[in-house]
Structures are given as C-alpha cells and as structure tokens.
Amino acid sequence: MFTPKRAAFAASLLLAMMAGASLAETPNFGKPIDEAAIANWDISILPDGTGLPKGGGTPAQGAPIYAEKCSACHGDNGKGAQAAALVDNRPNIEIAGISASQKTIKGFWPYSTTIFDFIRRAMPFQAPHSLTDDEVYALTAYILAENKLIGANDVMDAQSLPKVKMPNRDNFIIRFPDRI
C-alpha cells in the first residue's frame, strides 16, 4: 500500500532517475523483430476471419482424418468418449440448465473460427501442431457438417469459415462492460 509520503518519495526517485536520460525513456533492451520473423508463431485468428491461413478443406476430406486422429478420444462421429462430444444431434437445441454439459459446439460456441483456432493450436492432444492447415480446415468442415451447420459438400476456407453463423452467437451478456 502506498502512503502519500511513499508515493512522493517514489515520484522524486523516478524524476532523479530520469534526469540523466531523455524523458520517458525505457531501458530499450527489446530487440526489434519484424512481423515476417514472427509469422511462424502468429497463429491468432479473430472471429472476423483475420489471421486465417490459405488453404481449405471439405467434410469428406475431414472424415478420414477425424477417424484416424480424433475418434480415439472424441468417439466415433464426434459422439464423445473420454473427451468431449463434438456433435450435438438433439433436434431442438436450447440451453437447458446451467451445466457446462450444455456447451456443445452447435448449441453454445458463438464463432466458427474458434473451432479452427483450437484444433490448430491444441489438437491432437498428444501431437499438437502436427496437422497441416488444409487438414485443420477439413476437420473444421467435418465437425460443422456433422452438426448440420454447413452442407456436406461445403468447402471451408478463409472466406467461407467466418461466414458460418453459429446459432447461439447473440446469446451472451458482457459481464463487466466498464472493464473493456
């Protein structure tokens, strides 16, 4: 806790420290780096599609990848096993009760881009970052099609994926707007 006296002392100390240098100068130990050098690490994707890579994939291309690399944990056809179900087959999906079990991709996830983003950054659990961007698009397409959110032949790519409207998108309340 700063008392006024200590704050004043800190301020005078800061002024003394800055006296020999130009104002607001920081130590400047940061090494300049350009965006091209960061590109390999920059996997951020925004809900409007910013950051989505080139490439694409279809549900049919995703099905065998899913069977080989995902179904052991997420179950056949995304029905769930020791890891969460990815497909919600309920005819009328509505949020019933406060349990996180309601948070299915189809019933809860507000943005389709989050599916691509999470697969690419974190899946498969034991071999993350082993999928190509095309494979991630294909898996995203497969999950969306199994959930009947896109057609069986729809291609998912940087243009089409952000346009997939998720049913629960407008069902959120910002908890503390003044903190944003």
Next chain:
Amino acid sequence: MANSRNRNTGGQSLEPVAGNGLIDRRALLGRGMMLAGAMGGGIGTSSAAAGAEPLADDPWSLEIGEPTPLYQVPSKFEAKVVRTLSNPNHEPRNSHSRTPHHLLEGTTTPNGLHFTINHGGVPTIDPDKHRLVIHGLVKRPLEFTLETLSRYPMISRMAFVECGGNSAPMFSPEPMQENVQAIHGLASCAEWTGVKLSTLLEETGIDPRAKWFIAEGADSPRLSRSVPMKKALDDAMIALYQNGERLMPGNGYPMRLLLPGYEGNMNVKFLRRIKLVEQPAMSMYEARTYSPILPNGKAYRFYFLQEVKSFITSPSHGLTLKGPGLYEISGIAYSGTGPIEKVMVSADGGQSWAQAALQEPVLSKAFTRFRMPWRWSGGPATLQSRAWDESGNVQPTRAEFVAARGELPKPAPVLAFPNQHYNSITSWGVGSNGEVKHVYA
C-alpha cells in the same frame, strides 16, 4: 495489579458478541495474555500438577542431526501437507493440483503448494532459449529474453490467483462432502516480482486502434486469452519470480502474465507472445469455457473478475474438534476488486454475526487472513464467513447466489467444472461429536 487488570479486560472482551459462542475479536491479536488468562483452568492457575512425568531428552537432543541440504524441503512429519491431483497418471487431458488450505496458515501459499492447472502437461522450458515477443498494433515489434527482462525496473506485489472454476462443487444442489482443498483449492496467493507490461508497451509503442491484447503461452496447447488494453495499462505484469525465487514450472516458468484479480486462466503461463489487436480473439477459453451459463439460458462473457469471497479454513470439513472450549476460527478473504474491508463470522448459521479481526497487512487483490475467537459449547454449530471489499461489494449468501446464477439439478462429480465464478458463503456444520462437515445454511 496486572492480574486484576487482565481479569477486568478479559471479563469484558470475552463477553459473547454473537450467538453460539463468538467472542469479541479484540480478544485476539496482541492480547494473548488476556486470552490465555481467560482460557481458564490451565495457564497460571493450576500450580499443583501432581503426578506429572519428569521431562526426558529425546534422541534428537542427544545426537548430531542431518546434514544441511542445498535446497530445504519441509520436515518428513509434514508429508501430508501436499496438493491433491486430478490427473495423477498423466492421462491425455488437463491436470489440476489443489492447495491444502486446511493445513496452511497466514496468507502466502508456499511455492510447492500453489495450485496449478495445465492443459498439456508442464513444459520443460530452457530459460536461455525462451523468447517473449510483443507485436501487432504496436509502433515497433520487440523481442525480449529472460535476461533482458531481468534488467528492467521490477515491482513486487502480493496477488492471489484463482481459477474461474474454483468452488464449482458448490453449484451442486446438496452440500458435497468434500474438504476446503477440494472445494476452494484452486486459489493461492504469492508475492510476484516482475516487469509491468505497461513498461514494455512504452518501448513498443501502442497503435491507438489497439483495444485488446492476445496473450499466448509456449506450452503445447499454446493457451491463449484476450485481455482488454485497460488492464495492460493498469496493473498487468510479466512475472518472473514467485515468493522470491523463479516461477515454479507449473506456475509458468520462466515467465507468466499476471493480471491481479482476474480469473486464473487469463494469467497466461509460459508467456511467449503478446499481440495487440482491435477485437478479442474469442479463443476457446473465453468463447466457451469461462462464459458461465445463467438460469435464463443466456451466458456471461468476459467475466474476468474474481469477485469478493471468503471461507473458513479452520475448523473446516474433515476436521474434528477435540472437545468443548476455546477455538480460533481462521480463514481467508480476497477480492479481485481491491482490499478486503471487513469479514463477518457467524456460528449459528447466519442468525447473528460478529466482525472478525483482519491480520495486517490487508493488501489489494491478495489473501487476507481473518480470525475470530469462539467458545464451542459442545452443541451443534454452523460456522460461516462473509466478506466485504473496499468497493462495497459483499459476498452473496447462498440463496442470493442461487437466485442470480442458478444451481445444478443434481450433484456433479467433485472434479467437474459444471459452471464458473462461484463466490457465495461457505458453511461448515459442527456436530455434537465435534465432526465438521460441509453444509448449506
């Protein structure tokens, strides 16, 4: 003289101040003499202890002890003071370890007992190779090493970190018979030392379009969260030290984001990248996991804040009182908004309350220890604590919380996270046999 003064003061302060045996908090904290004198029967009054065994020397007083270790660990007699693990066999899923609050005192969580949640194991990061880059909507992107960051002006502060899913067992419609470690163990408090994020952003410059930054870890799932720039320019820091030593591997070694008062998951560990952006990324953890569903079917987004909360750690579920008499009720209070203002304690399930003593220093966004003297009559008692923070926020009763946020139709597994951001009053029921159990009241 002294005796009579003690007796007089004691006589006043040991008057009950609330139902079922709560005693004025001023009987504690610096008035130990008075309390000791008033405990009755024992100290100072029974001069004739006839038949007591003569004191003898134990072996450790008669031989040379163990050599001094390079890094000391607790006594072997403290082997039970450990975290509990949700995934002890390292199965391919996330892994939680919980702080044993019922076995600790004070306000600082020892580093080995700080809670952790990791979503892809604990990475083994070579500190000499680790890099932090800050880019996106900045004037010049920069890269920092641990060594260069260590040359920046540092600050130290106490701060609690709490998982947004801590206390989730209390969404159950009946009180789960679990101890304070299982229920509230995903919160800990440490002194963190590091560099303020705002200091580094002065160096990169900020494009005025930047409203958020995305923080990302170097762990295998590249855990990623979006944080408002408001927090970046307030008290966000890049933490390098935890209670004076380098971060523990499970707590983010060699560097983590620290956002005092904000949900644990946002305090990205193994931090390697910060990207300034115009809009949040809606990562899985913000779009899904930490968006709690409300009873009307809508969900809160960007909850961020760990709201005012307290719980009694002693006595608590699983402990047994050894007989009627004087006890100290002790617990932890904290708020993501700022300092704790007061904590009230009840021994009769909320019918009457008395103000607990707060252990100084009371620090913003840090654990505050509260204490309350209590004389247990030997009959049933229900112990509760309720905290207020300096912004005027008050910890809700369970009824108030359930009315606003709902509860589950049936109990969920204790390790599950059926919902998030639970902060209502915790109740411990004391039976006539001295057993303490989790109850709702």
